[in-house]
Amino acid sequence: MSDVDVDVVVVGAGYAGLIAARSLLNSGLTVQVLEAADRVGGRAMTVTSAAGTAVDLGGQWIGHDHVKVRSLAEEFGVSLFPTHTEGKALIRHRGRDVSMLSATGVAVGAALTRLAVAERFGLGARDDQTLATWLAKVGPRRARRLLEVALGEVTATDPESVSVRAVAQGIRGAGGLREMFGIEGGAQDALLTGGAGGLAEAIATELGPVIQLNQPVLGLARDGAGVTVSTPYGASRARRVVVTAAPPVAKAIAHRPALPEARELVQRDTFMGTVYKAVIVYDSPFWRADGYSGELFALDGPIPSAFDVSPPGGRGHLCVLVPGRGARNLDDLTEETRRATVLAELARNFGELARHPVSFHEKSWHRDEFVLGGYMAWPRPGSLEAVRTAGAQPVGRVHWAGTETSPRYSGYFEGAVLSGERVAEEVLTAL
Template sequence: MSIKEIDVVIIGAGLSGLSSALELNKQKIPFVVLEARNRAGGRIHSINLEGDVPIDLGAQWISPYHERVKKLVGDYGLRLVTTYRKGKTIYDIDGVIQESEGAWPKMSLIEKVDVWNFKKELNSLSNQIRCDQPWESKMARELDQKTLEEFLQKHTYTKLARSFCRLLLEEALCSKLYEVSTLDLLWCIKTAGSIDRLLTAEDFWIEEGAESLVKRVSESLDGKILYGSPVKTINYEDHQAIIYTDDQTLKAKKLILALPPNLVARIKFAPPLPANRAQLNERAGLPSVIKIIFVYNNPFWRERGLSGIAYSNQGPVKLTIDSSPPNSKKGVLTALITGDFAQQLTDWSSQKRKEEARKNLARFFGEEAIHTREIYEENWSAEEWTRGGYGTHFSPGVITQFGKTIFKPIGPLHWAGTETATEWRMYMEGAVQSGERAAKEVIEYLNGGIFSRILF
């Protein structure tokens, strides 16, 4: 097999790899993107509802603070829809279902103060963390030894406040709190700006579907993406790498790995990656998540004064949000099944999962929720080239022991992917930021003088 030579190879055509590609393209640096799937987007995937209206089965929502993603949306001529939030939210907490105006369930003043104080404590501790070196922070070791469940137990006092905070965090992280290190959450909070920003990042979505963004970006890259090309082996030395797929061999001066660490672990490296980096990859599994889309003739819940938002800790559905398309009469409810519920349902048939979730929706929105036109779903843990979502959350001890290897280039290998972001980790915004940062490292090396060659 002949070896093609190119300056840079990017592995992964998710938003992160595509963002690296855009930066290299601007500098006219020759590159190729190798993508395992037959489409771009990775954790972003949309389909067309009944052949016309796009819906998102993967990443969807954008916060007002996602400046890079909003810019891309504008640059590529796409439109943002504001998430429908008018009306009451349903809370199904510890078996009690209630409707409540605003972002909180009805609770006593003492319970409210309990929630406020918990969030205040999270914000205050996260402020002591450096986004690019959380392992160096004061108290890092102590915070990394504690699970979030332990932290929650210590810093909340009333049952309802504790259950409410647990529910919000479990949904945001896709994980049970006993699985995640407190330092991991604090790192995510710091990269988002505050706990409230992190918990309420569902303000907008892309009318044409999030995948239309990656489609337009990938089309603008002019044939530089090779689809259906999973990278199996990488041989590397100080200043070059040889990359093998089943039918391609490429030699590059630099390599950007824009994929989650759990998938880096599946690539064979020669020489093997340094032990601490390899261990980081092996300890970085993604939590389980299933996204289900319910389509109705109309958004019937709106007539009943409901926003379509429901939170539940009873399962399997943890959160629903109204995603009804603005230019259609159809009503769409997006449901997320996360963490242990998603893990339990993963072996069920798709039909059985949809049925179970539909019964769940009927509990929130009444009998009408049974009368769906269509139901679509994607079980992300079963996706060979993702294995979960939304992003990696580390269990206790991992960040302080192995974290410092997460961004550090190794010879020609540079790391991107939302897991390596220092702004909005685990979000699309983080994917873009990390892709741009990795591209910058590579561009500095290729264009730069001796100093950058020593640095990278």
């Protein structure tokens, strides 16, 4: 890469970086976007199935109140379609259905309400208490297990790795229990035709040559006049730099002079969630004919949750999410065995047709060297207040964005877009 002087270098071409770059370009600045991977989108990644349908291997759902992403979709001519909800949702334990009207369901509802109330009023949601410790007090045992599955699906981490207060704060930032766990009217309200990765690519196409792929940023050297940005292929000089990579990923960037302790702490004391995702494509959503919605929470077995994410047009898509330890266990299997395991679990719950897909797509996000996991970076237990206090305060001429920096919808594309808009305003003010 030849030396190029620009107003702003943006590190990362996920939604935060794309929106920041677009806003800055539209304000008349010169911008360069450096992306370490060979694609744009960050935690959004869309591939094409053997049936020609778009398959989201990364983030996918657009919430009812995610107005920024919905506005972008409309601007770029990308339609949304509602997540399928008609039919019976399955909660299974040892081959039997579990009703939310049972003692298990009542206990789960009560526990989630206590969690939300604790955060709202600052009562009992402690940062020095892990979610696992909090869950251990929930009874009966089956209710505790259902909570582990549900909270694992929305946090993508092990309960012993995150504090109960961090989780409670995440629920509040997402708009509350209804928003975080809801489908129709909630955070899983709709999906993008062409996929979330498709919308990211449309934005990137508009930005054109300012985006450079396969350009990992190795170092940032700050001085009074600007920042020197180093990659394996050379260096460029910018008046300001915006880093949109998640803190555990950004930790790999060397800084000169060294970052202040508060910022170092954000990168040192946060970790990415762990999640395996598979999308299985069928000729049709056959489970609907049997009266099933496609939503599954399994309290035993290797596949804890599944969802119907079928696009309009007749093909059937089932999405499988496996967080934390379960995802790492799947890593130990061969690709063939892992596929057979996933299909066998789907067949156990939805019938033998589940063993015969048109195509099978999978991704272990914690093994992606440029993302390190999903859906977001969590503060380690005991670190929440220090991470919050540091926030996204600029360090000299270096600014910070990304979904983790957004107080609202952190962990969602909406949070990433909000952070991109916020940091662009911040840079414009500074310049």
